[in-house]
Amino acid sequence: MTSRQEFIEKLRNSSLRPTKQRINICEVLFNRDKTFHFTINDLFNLIKDKTGEKVSLATVYNTVHAFHKKGYLKEITINSNQTYFDTNVTDHHHFFDVKEEKLIDLKNEDVGPIEIQRSIPGKKIKSVEVLVKLED
Amino acid sequence: MTSRQEFIEKLRNSSLRPTKQRINICEVLFNRDKTFHFTINDLFNLIKDKTGEKVSLATVYNTVHAFHKKGYLKEITINSNQTYFDTNVTDHHHFFDVKEEKLIDLKNEDVGPIEIQRSIPGKKIKSVEVLVKLED
DNA sequence: TAGTTGTTTATAATTATTCTAAAGAAGATT
DNA sequence: AATCTTCTTTAGAATAATTATAAACAACTA
Structure with a gap:
């Protein structure tokens, strides 16, 4: 495979x-x-x-x-002192379990489309990422 | 004041x-x-x-x-080697200008409500943050 | 005012990451 | 397959953000 x-x-x-x-x-x-x-x-x-x-x-x-x-x-993108990577390179979002310091993938349909209704002149959107932090 | x-x-x-x-x-x-x-x-x-x-x-x-x-x-929450803080403590999202390393506030209505349609047993949502990265 | 507790500071320690330069391996050329 | 060039690996040094330490000092309490 x-x-x-x-x-x-x-x-x-x-x-x-x-x-x-x-x-x-x-x-x-x-x-x-x-x-x-x-x-x-x-x-x-x-x-x-x-x-x-x-x-x-x-x-x-x-x-x-x-x-x-x-x-x-x-x-x-997590605020942690370490950089995380993901082998899933499709456009998707994440849960971050703050206590266990663990990442969980969110499917796009779990979040739904995100419409950014503002733009900055001369700049274009490179990525839109949602990070949902979890606590107990 | x-x-x-x-x-x-x-x-x-x-x-x-x-x-x-x-x-x-x-x-x-x-x-x-x-x-x-x-x-x-x-x-x-x-x-x-x-x-x-x-x-x-x-x-x-x-x-x-x-x-x-x-x-x-x-x-x-930005993936950078430095931690950023914000005096605006209301629930809101950000643009991040990657080139200039600059943060810009997004009003909540610029993004709209975000519905997270999945939950993890035993965990509750602490925060939902959107980071929109900008490029030229 | 004296005494206790919290605070500041310079400096050292720690951690993640990047840099460096020497030794070694891959690929191209014969 | 021998040679040459270029890329790669590696240990260790360098850098940068952050946290810990402990002695001098300031704030609060009685």
């Missing part, structure tokens, strides 16, 4: 050579059924756990940023 | 003794007509400029956090 060939394709599309380290990163990022929300540090630790091989933190940062730039990862 | 007495009241309500430093912080935060968006560092520099007196960074952090906890300041 999510094969090594696909990973290599994604890497090449992102102007990255398919190295062993980057394939390992892809393995953790894309070889899964469900959406995956993570911080760089989560990912860094998972790579060690899942592949048994260590990849340097700098490489994780570089690769994730390249994927983000290419649109293979979505950056999630 | 926004008098020293009000500042002292806000401080007392936040369980803070009204010291010279904290009054200076209030002066910059609350003695203004329009909504004020800022980072701690903005505020830190403005205090020096506006009052001529220096307040240590730690005091600025402590005071802002106490006001935030008490509800006199609103924390804004």
Whole structure:
């Protein structure tokens, strides 16, 4: 399903050579059924756990940023001291469980269309994101 | 209008003794007509400029956090490496000009009501925030 | 006024992220 | 497959935002 060939394709599309380290990163990022929300540090630790091989933190940062730039990862807007990413790159919104520091995807129909009825001259809308914070 | 007495009241309500430093912080935060968006560092520099007196960074952090906890300041959700605050504590949304790194308030009627049609058992909604990113 | 408690401050510690430069690997050329 | 060029990896240093620390000091209480 999510094969090594696909990973290599994604890497090449992102102007990255398919190295062993980057394939390992892809393995953790894309070889899964469900959406995956993570911080760089989560990912860094998972790579060690899942592949048994260590990849340097700098490489994780570089690769994730390249994927983000290419649109293979979505950056999630939360006020936290860490940056979150999402393998679900479609336009969608999030719950954020403040206590557990966990992200949950919201389908677009769970929120409904959002009409922004104001514009700023010379600027256009790049994204519209809803973040619903949850408490107990 | 926004008098020293009000500042002292806000401080007392936040369980803070009204010291010279904290009054200076209030002066910059609350003695203004329009909504004020800022980072701690903005505020830190403005205090020096506006009052001529220096307040240590730690005091600025402590005071802002106490006001935030008490509800006199609103924390804004942006994915940036800095935390933003807003003196407009009413429920409202924002534009964020990515290029200029500037926040603009959106009135609630500019966005319209947002219906969240999904719930998570045991959790309740704490806040719903829309962030509209702008590009050129 | 004295005594208790809270506050300020400079500085150190911590954390997330980016930078750097040397050693190594990938891809192209023969 | 040997060589060359270019890209990559990596550890560790650098940076930046934030939080913690502890000694000097100011506010409140009795």
